[in-house]
Amino acid sequence: MKKEDMLELLARMARIREFEQMAEKIFLSGEIQGFVHVYRGEEATATGICAALRKDDYITSTHRGHGHLIAKGSDVNKMLAELCGKATGYNGGKGGSMHIADIENGVLGANGLLAAGLALGTGAAFSAKYRGTDQVAVSFFGDGSSCEGEFHEAMNLASLWKLPQIFVCENNGYQVTVPMSQTCAIDSIATRAAAYKMPSVTVDGNDVLAVKEAAEAAVARARAGEGPTLIECLTTRVGGHYTGDPSLYVPMEIRKTWPERDCIENFSKKLVAEGIATAEEVDAVRKAEAKRLQDALEFARSSPYPDVATAVQNVYSDFVEEGRNR
Amino acid sequence: MKTLTMVEGLNQAMHKAMAEDDKVFMLGLDISTGSMGVSLGLQPAFGANRVIDCPAAESGYVGACIGAAITGLRPIAEIQFADFVTYCMDSLVNQAPKMHYWFGEKRSVPITFRLPGGSGGQAAAQHSQNLEGLFTHIPGLKVVIPSTPKDARGLLLSAIRDNDPVCFFEHKFAYGITQEIEDDEYENWEAIPLGVADVKREGTDITIVATGPAMVPKALAAAEELAKEGIQAEVVDPRTLYPLDKETIYKSVKKTGRLLIATEEHKRGAWSAELASLVAEEMFGDLKEKIVRIGALNTPHPFVRVLEEYVLPQTVDIVNGAKSICK
Numbered sequence: 001m002k003k004e005d006m007l008e009l010l011a012r013m014a015r016i017r018e019f020e021q022m023a024e025k026i027f028l029s030g031e032i033q034g035f036v037h038v039y040r041g042e043e044a045t046a047t048g049i050c051a052a053l054r055k056d057d058y059i060t061s062t063h064r065g066h067g068h069l070i071a072k073g074s075d076v077n078k079m080l081a082e083l084c085g086k087a088t089g090y091n092g093g094k095g096g097s098m099h100i101a102d103i104e105n106g107v108l109g110a111n112g113l114l115a116a117g118l119a120l121g122t123g124a125a126f127s128a129k130y131r132g133t134d135q136v137a138v139s140f141f142g143d144g145s146s147c148e149g150e151f152h153e154a155m156n157l158a159s160l161w162k163l164p165q166i167f168v169c170e171n172n173g174y175q176v177t178v179p180m181s182q183t184c185a186i187d188s189i190a191t192r193a194a195a196y197k198m199p200s201v202t203v204d205g206n207d208v209l210a211v212k213e214a215a216e217a218a219v220a221r222a223r224a225g226e227g228p229t230l231i232e233c234l235t236t237r238v239g240g241h242y243t244g245d246p247s248l249y250v251p252m253e254i255r256k257t258w259p260e261r262d263c264i265e266n267f268s269k270k271l272v273a274e275g276i277a278t279a280e281e282v283d284a285v286r287k288a289e290a291k292r293l294q295d296a297l298e299f300a301r302s303s304p305y306p307d308v309a310t311a312v313q314n315v316y317s318d319f320v321e322e323g324r325n326r
Numbered sequence: 327m328k329t330l331t332m333v334e335g336l337n338q339a340m341h342k343a344m345a346e347d348d349k350v351f352m353l354g355l356d357i358s359t360g361s362m363g364v365s366l367g368l369q370p371a372f373g374a375n376r377v378i379d380c381p382a383a384e385s386g387y388v389g390a391c392i393g394a395a396i397t398g399l400r401p402i403a404e405i406q407f408a409d410f411v412t413y414c415m416d417s418l419v420n421q422a423p424k425m426h427y428w429f430g431e432k433r434s435v436p437i438t439f440r441l442p443g444g445s446g447g448q449a450a451a452q453h454s455q456n457l458e459g460l461f462t463h464i465p466g467l468k469v470v471i472p473s474t475p476k477d478a479r480g481l482l483l484s485a486i487r488d489n490d491p492v493c494f495f496e497h498k499f500a501y502g503i504t505q506e507i508e509d510d511e512y513e514n515w516e517a518i519p520l521g522v523a524d525v526k527r528e529g530t531d532i533t534i535v536a537t538g539p540a541m542v543p544k545a546l547a548a549a550e551e552l553a554k555e556g557i558q559a560e561v562v563d564p565r566t567l568y569p570l571d572k573e574t575i576y577k578s579v580k581k582t583g584r585l586l587i588a589t590e591e592h593k594r595g596a597w598s599a600e601l602a603s604l605v606a607e608e609m610f611g612d613l614k615e616k617i618v619r620i621g622a623l624n625t626p627h628p629f630v631r632v633l634e635e636y637v638l639p640q641t642v643d644i645v646n647g648a649k650s651i652c653k
Contacts, residue, residue, distance in 0.1 A: 058397065095428045103433045108396060113420050119386050120421070123393020123401075130351065130375070130399060137393070150416070153386025160381070314427050315465050317434040317489040319569065 001209075006276055007285055009051060009208050013043040013264050014289040016067040019076055022293045023066065023083055023097070027243045031301075032083050036097045039067030041206075041238030044263035045170050046071035048211025049138060049231070052219045058106045058124040058137040060117030063098050064170075065110030068140050074102045076292060077299040086303035093306045094314075115141060115148035118167070122154045125165035125228070136164040136222040144175030146189050152196075155230070159196040164222035166215070167193075167230040170205060172237035177249045193230040205233025206263040236261045328512045332539065333363045333501045335479035338515075340365065340402065343486040344372045347400060350486060351376040353387045354404030354440075361406060362442065362501055384413035388439070392422050395437040395491075396429070402486060408443035408495065409455050422491040423466025434489040438482070444497030444540055445590055445627055445638050454627035454634075456538075456590045459597035461493045462568045468520060469567040471495040473542035475505040477565055480518030488520060500539035523571035525578065529560035532584040532648050535575060535601060536561060540590045541639065548588075548644035557652045567597055575601070576609055583614035584651050588644050593621030615651035620644055 020038040027036045039046065042064075050059070050071035061068040069079060074090070082089025083097050090100050101109035108124060111117045121139030128135035145151055146169060158165040169189045173180050186192065193200035199221075203210045211233055218229035238258050240247035259265070268286070271277040312323045344350045352368065358379050360366035369377040380387040384405060391401035405411050411418060418439060426434045445454040462469045468490055472478040478496070485492040526542060527549050536545035542563050549559035560578050564570060579585050585605055587598040602617045623637045 060393070091428045092430060094430075099424070099428050101425075101428045103396070103429050108393065109425065109428060111421075113416055116389065116416055116421055119389025119417070120393035120396075122386065123390035123395070124397045125393075126390055127394040127397040127399050130394070150385045150389060153381075153383035154389070156381060156383065157386050157390060314430050316468070316569075317426060 003276055006271060007281065009047055009212070010264070010267055010271065010282065011285050011289060012047045012071055013208060013267065014286045015076065015292065016043040016046065016070045017264055018289045018293040019066055019070060019079070022080065022297060024243050026084075026297070032097070033085070034096050036083070036243045037064040037241065038239065038243055039064050041236040041258065041261070041263070042170055042172060043067055044208035044267070045168070045205040045211055045233040045235050046140070048208040049168050049215045051212045052215035053136070053138065056106060057135050058108055058121065058128075060108045060121040060124070060137070060139045061110040062114070062117060062140055062142065062145070063110065063112050065100060066097070069100060069102055069107050069110070072102070072105055072107050074105050074107060076296045080293075080296040081300040081303050084300045084303075085305065086300055087306040088299070088303040092310055094310075114145040115150035115154075117141060118145070118154035119150050121165050122158050122163060125158060125163035126161065128164055134164070134223045136166060136219055138166045138168055140168045140170060142175070143169060143171040143173065143180050143189055144183060146192060147175075147183055155193070155196040155198060158228040159198045162225065162227035164225070165228040166218045166222060167228060169230065169232045170235055171232055172235050174237060174241070174250070176241045188232065190230060190232040198228055198230055200230035200232065202232040202234065205235030206261050206266070208263060208267055327506045328509050329504045330475040330479070330507050330512065331501070332475045332478055332503050335475035336364045336482055336496065337366060337368070339479045339482035339486070340368055341371065343483055344368065344376065349398065349400045350402065351378070351399060352402040352404065353378050353380050353391055355380055355382060355406045357404055361404065362498060364496070364501065365404065384410055385416065388414040388417045389421065391437055392417055392425070392435065395422070395435045396425060396433055400436045400486065402438045402440060404440045406442070407453050407498070408441035408457055409452050411441060411457065418461065418467070418493070419464055423464050426490065427466060435491050436489045437491045438485045439491065439493045440496060441493055442496045442498040444499050444538065445622065446540060446634065447499040448629055448631060448634060449627070450629040451626035456622070458493070458495050458567055459591055459595065459600070462597050462600060466491065468492045468569065469495070470520060470565065471538045471567060472565055473537065473539045473563050475503065476507060476511075476515075477518060477524065479515060481520065481565060483517040484520050487517065492520070495538065497539045503539055518565070520566045521569035521571055522566070523562055523564045523574035525560065525574065526563050527559065527561040529558035529582065531558045531582055532560070532586060532652055533575070533578040533582045534559050534561045534586045534588060534644065534648065536563060536588040537567070537597075538590060541588045544639070544641045545588050545644055547641045548648065551641070551645045552648055552652070555649070557648060559648060572604065576605070579605060579609060580612045583612060585613065586618040586620065586644065586647050586651070588620040588639060590639060591621050592624050593619060594624045596621050618647040618651055620647050
């Protein structure tokens with residue numbers, strides 16, 4: 001891999017981390033309302049997967065979606081503005097954190113329903129095959145979502161119809177507050193693929209290069225018309241389910257491993273240790289991303305809130321029901 | 327004259343839609359063999375890659391239709407019995423209706439959910455329901471319920487061409503009903519726009535709004551009975567429940583001053599209650615009498631004929647209801 005590609009992986013991961021730290025900070029200070037679920041600790045998974053994709057490939061995301069969008073190349077200005085509910089946000093303040101969609105970038109939307117993105121991804125993959133393109137669709141989901149019926153229905157359909165879909169399980173070990181041992185009858189999500197005659201692989205989801213390698217193999221298979229793959233990425237949710245969740249239910253022996261499992265620190269060290277980049281270069285990349293988020297905050301803060309008239313727009317594509325007189 | 331059946335009407339609409347736009351495809355259970363006859367002949371005409379039999383996985387294939395709709399296709403999702411929509415309510419409630427709101431002008435969700443509902447065939451509690459009212463409640467969905475073969479044909483074509491998600495309610499026990507049409511109408515016909523009601527019978531004393539192939543014929547039969555007693559009923563078929571053609575309904579109510587709403591839904595929380603409240607809110611001063619609603623009793627659908635007939639709204643209920651406000 002070329003040096004600039006390696007540094008780009010670092011930059012994407014750092015951008016996600018900076019975005020999440022910013023989102024958390026301004027959520028706690030009251031600038032963002034509603035619900036926010038941050039992707040801190042899992043950055044290598046989205047980054048590694050999306051590094052194998054083209055702009056015209058599709059992804060479906062989850063409630064914990066910021067990292068997926070950034071990895072796919074979405075603009076952090078428009079994302080942060082959406083989280084703040086501003087008119088300049090991707091969805092004009094109508095979606096917020098849980099429903100950011102960047103359709104021009106192939107992002108079919110974050111989604112507040114756990115397994116909904118799986119069937120949506122199956123449909124996008126179906127659509128690509130139907131239209132005769134070689135696009136692929138990636139569906140991100142968690143270990144908890146693999147217990148939903150829609151996961152199983154989508155896996156069966158994708159395999160039955162040999163669709164160019166890649167199922168990416170971000171196994172962070174927790175379904176909201178409950179450990180996987182209490183939600184899954186099996187101890188590896190990857191084993192679920194066998195039931196649908198689908199290949200699967202388990203990788204260290206905190207190792208961006210390992211994730212990317214698995215993604216490239218799955219994408220090649222999908223583009224060649226050979227069907228779907230399930231990739232289980234073992235990763236680490238650093239912190240709680242939502243911002244404000246103290247996550248005291250995560251035992252100390254797991255919490256203690258968080259720093260040593262840090263995908264960005266480990267990748268930074270690797271770049272330096274292997275002589276791929278200097279410590280200064282690595283530092284410069286990470287500082288540039290911190291600066292980028294400062295600029296995004298300025299953009300979001302200086303953007304206006306949407307006009308209330310927009311509330312009734314785009315419910316239907318051909319008419320607008322009247323709003324209220326107030 | 328020629329005879330058009332309900333099944334033929336629906337089938338012709340899908341034939342035309344698939345012939346004119348190769349982005350139109352269909353997913354459902356048993357559709358290659360025609361299911362209840364509605365999709366018969368579509369797979370031979372358009373191929374197995376456009377008319378696709380699915381496993382019994384409504385949440386999966388209906389969800390997939392939405393994914394296809396937002397990436398450039400125009401799916402028809404058949405849900406074999408409208409009652410089975412409960413398997414994919416996430417798609418119809420949380421996904422399809424919200425996406426255009428998030429995407430804005432950049433993307434719409436052109437999808438038709440075909441939902442064979444309807445009571446009266448001793449199909450019992452899980453194959454007899456009229457669930458259209460659930461969906462009129464959801465912003466982002468359009469809801470259509472035609473009553474005649476011609477209306478069904480023209481409205482289904484509009485639903486498939488529409489850029490928004492449309493719940494299209496059919497009546498499985500009315501697939502065999504027939505309508506006499508002009509010879510050339512069998513081949514040459516146009517789409518009927520959504521949101522336009524049709525006055526099925528003119529009258530001056532009472533407005534009867536009735537929906538679907540179960541209740542519109544009953545309303546017309548009731549109107550004949552009432553005419554014998556000197557009461558002239560106007561029968562209005564809204565055809566589309568949302569967007570609703572309020573103008574046609576209000577014009578009729580203004581003329582008659584009396585409103586009876588007859589639907590096959592369970593009466594509690596029904597779409598008929600929405601229409602009654604709209605009229606009460608928006609044209610109270612034009613009413614000479616209270617509004618009457620006729621619907622099914624609020625029980626699960628019983629199996630045996632004697633109980634089912636008792637639970638379902640019949641012509642006599644419409645006649646009695648109308649007489650109670652036409653003194």
